[in-house]
Amino acid sequence: MQQDPNGASSVTSTMGTTTLSRRQLLDCGLKAGALSLFAGAANAQHAAHDHAGMSHTADMSPTMGMIADTPVPAMDQPLVEPEVRRSVNGVLSTTLRVGYAYRQIGGVRLYVRSYEGGSPGPTLRMKPGDTLRIKMINDLPPNRDGLPADISHPHQFNNTNFHFHGAHTSPSGISDNVMRSMAPGRSYNIEITLPADHTRGTYWYHPHHHGSADIQMSSGMVGAIVIEGDFADVPEIATARERLMVLTQVVYDANGMVENFETLFPETATRFLAINGQRRPMIEMRPGEVQRWRILNAAYQDDMLLDLEKHDLQAIAYDGIQLGAMQPLKQVLIAPGQRADILVKAGSPGTYAFNAAQYDQGHPSPVGPLARVVVSGAPMDMKLPRALPPAPLATIKDSEITNRRKVVLSATAPEADAAGHWQEFEFFVDGKKFDPSRIDQRVKLGAVEEWTIVNTHEHDDHVFHIHTNPFQVISANGKPLAVPEWRDSVIVERKGGVVVFRSRFIDFTGVYMLHCHMMNHEEMGMMQTVEVYKA
Template identity: 85%
Template structure:
């Protein structure tokens, strides 16, 4: 084999020592012992009495110079789009480690297709999603822990179509599947013809590893097309996808231990579409539709757009029956919000995550800069929206009521505690995949009360397969009940009451807190829907 004259191969190292005295050889050996230490130690070695110069294996010491990548303020880049053809969206998703630059930091983390977020998938109601998922992550180096709710085996994965009304069984939206490294798996999810159109997403859901993988950026948007087809003020607006994430990493730019995620102050900065503070361009008077997905692994975000209102038209993939004008938007992990933004006069405006108390401070800071310039556009916001697609659930429909209690335990000095000192529970129990916690008859229409007795944290309740209609929060009835698949339940006795129709699909699926640290550590239950 031909050797690069600049590399650190053994042949060159020995040749370089042929004419040295014993004293010089000892000096060179001492210098070599410093290799692998901090960069300042390497520089010191190179300057040591000239002897180290003879033993210098490589001018770069294995460091490859890279072209500078701007840390922020670059135009917003949206993920690759993959669309259905003839009623089928057929694609592959490869899970593997990848290098990526973000916010001036070089990371080496798990990814879909080498990037974050993964490709945006677009399909229509009544169509089928077929994925060949290739798990090219390395083998796991640990076994199963005695406590299944201790994070483990970070390279197992699976696939969840978040918010889909689809089968939770077989090779469909089945989060009980385990997809091991070194293998490929088929996924096939068929949407009903009457499925709601809107903004959905996908992510791993393997208990033990989902948190690590999602915090690495293994997330992606999934758009079910066709909403607001008869509203020209929406269909003519430019559509932008904004996938919000929290950027976390260790000193090596990796996420290999749960300690990297669990401290409440773990977030380094926030990102949109894998970019730190990107630029979104608009023209004066222009209306854009922003599909906002909070794909963060843990925290709520309170969005504030400087000198602009936010006009909500859909939540969690379900159309609203009327536009909601907001000064700020609170969006929890797992939630989506479709927003219309009408640009003001020329200038630069900040989109920020504002301070919010979720029991501990939510991450704050810049998300994007909105640059308004160019020729004005005379675009209007819609005066009215079509009726919401799902009928409101009446009192007379209710067939059963039940209560679910979220709770947690913590060490006396909460902030100083190690993650293993905390416990997260539903109805007093940690998750057990072999236990059925809730059994619901197919066709039932139920009213659930979700209570959070945890003194320290809010929680984000999410249930698979069927959306629910929130009717009251903390004892106060909503003037207009709201369809969701994820909802914040406030700490210290906060309560959310919702109603849901358990339609079309039998099988076992999950309910859990979508603050993924909490889910991973036990705050999850199984739901079995059965046919009588």
């Protein structure tokens, strides 16, 4: 194995069949929403096979080098959480293999790209000041296509890279650099060091290679990162059972694969929803018990409006940043890329539906049951906290602002929008499609800026996301927020929706991205480069 200056090593590509247990997903009536794919216990049996001519029959003969999947119930099984990998002595050192794997999910056998043979990938747990070291092995087969004339046409689905979504860290070198291209058949070193004062909370990782990110994320190449220590001094939260819920949309073609952009683009493409790769799992609670739910919307395209029957949802953090006070909510709207940390206090014994409720984002968001919460057993006398510690980031005052700028999201679509082919659509930021060789926004290191994001698209909401530095939303559609919210992703409504936020561009120079986190839109051009420079 030989290293090159870009942190890549040659490896022998080995593809294998993977027998995955307890893969399940949830049926969505109208369209697709946020799903979570799960990396449960996976027993990998490696055998070489022909990708072009493979069969998807479950009872393959052992003489063909295949192992039959163990039958598993399609739904209604206890919620299973992904494998956890933790930092030790300030370093989380691990390997992530990207390759095809079989998955049983919702009664369907899929063959899709994955991290470590599962979906989601392993949960990474670390602390502020820790270093994340990953050996990323791209064990996918070679690409069969070249670069298209229009780089915002999906292409080269087996190139990948790694993005630590929401992290305040360097975007350069072998750190959180989404400009890297990790081609098949090689391994790549990634090293990301968090500042000692980094916010603590729920984050995640996913590929961000322009041209292939959408295909890979929709296949289930996502995983959670927990930066530990938030609310450690709040006993009502620290003693609560913690549950990780990765929401995803499940899509596949007639062969149980995701190999063509037409599989993703129609608004009705999603087959069903999942939590941790399970269809309608069961979440067990005792009467009066308080649980902390870390909810990640890792869906490739759609918002999700979360509703727990006969229960309030107490928000304590958004996008990995603690709130200064609990927000009691009847429903939680969570967009692709966003996270919501929720406290749930169980009511009387019974079974309660955890649903995706109706929401209009220009097309119907996913609707239907996500899970069943079963409350039973001996009661527990657990309390919700009366107060939370102050929020970790200081509010940005008017006097701090050094510059203001405006960013416009727009798109073109055929007249018969819902029936259009993806090549009839184009997505823009400031009237331009993404060009990685062009710098669109230049910001001086140390600047404190106020940005106005406008969505002129008639048909769809968009989800604005920017890397490296979080931002504080101060108003939406002309209405100031009573309490400004720190976020790294925010919904900008269609037909002239406006969001105003403020951000501190501190600590790190380099080039990174802003884009719509509805990945169909990003893949088709709705992305810009941001360069932070030191004068």
